[in-house]
Amino acid sequence: MDGDQPVAYAHAVFKMHEIWLKPNQRAILFACSPPAVVGVTGLWMAIGTPEADRYWWRAGGAILTIAAATMIGMLMRQLFRPRIAYRDGHVLFFLRSGRPFEVPAQFVEAFFLGRGPAELPGSRGNRQETVNLVARLSQRQSDWARQTVKPALGHWCDGYVTIRGTWCEPLGSDVIRRLNRRLKEVTTANGDERDP
Numbered sequence: 538m539d540g541d542q543p544v545a546y547a548h549a550v551f552k553m554h555e556i557w558l559k560p561n562q563r564a565i566l567f568a569c570s571p572p573a574v575v576g577v578t579g580l581w582m583a584i585g586t587p588e589a590d591r592y593w594w595r596a597g598g599a600i601l602t603i604a605a606a607t608m609i610g611m612l613m614r615q616l617f618r619p620r621i622a623y624r625d626g627h628v629l630f631f632l633r634s635g636r637p638f639e640v641p642a643q644f645v646e647a648f649f650l651g652r653g654p655a656e657l658p659g660s661r662g663n664r665q666e667t668v669n670l671v672a673r674l675s676q677r678q679s680d681w682a683r684q685t686v687k688p689a690l691g692h693w694c695d696g697y698v699t700i701r702g703t704w705c706e707p708l709g710s711d712v713i714r715r716l717n718r719r720l721k722e723v724t725t726a727n728g729d730e731r732d733p
Contacts, residue, residue: 554619554622554623557716558705559619560615560619561705568612572604572609576602579600582598582601619631623719626641626723630693632690633690640674640681645724646674648671650708650710651669652667653667653692654666654667670712683695
């Protein structure tokens with residue numbers, strides 16, 4: 538058996554991708570704190586109190602524990618879900634639940650920094666701003682001009698994909714250079730030569 542076959546098989550089965558932009562792991566771990574407190578409280582209600590012999594008390598504690606574990610599980614899934622990745626000639630934008638948007642790499646023209654609302658929970662009247670990452674898509678590709686995304690994660694309109702800096706790794710000029718360099722490498726490798 539050739540040594541590369543298991544790797545090729547794993548790639549085909551799990552559809553591995555190259556991560557270009559990570560999520561904000563600190564924010565996600567911080568968001569796990571309230572459900573963890575609820576889960577511990579529910580567990581205490583279910584098995585650790587004198588009232589635990591009462592059916593309704595145990596059932597309430599079990600429900601709280603299960604709900605908290607479900608919430609933590611969903612958040613932990615986000616911990617390992619990138620914001621931008623690359624696979625098989627496509628740039629993947631993870632800005633909704635479920636499957637990412639798979640944009641052909643040759644349609645992505647550049648990445649740059651922008652500013653916009655932070656969209657933090659509970660900040661409706663407060664206009665806090667954050668540094669955002671913006672991907673400019675080819676204007677000739679009208680199919681990719683507008684997509685519906687989760688507003689807390691970003692915005693997609695008129696061929697510009699905005700990823701809110703609140704929910705991704707810290708943004709700076711080094712990240713932009715890295716993304717644009719890698720974009721150029723993959724588009725050149727796929728035969729799409731671009732002007733610098």
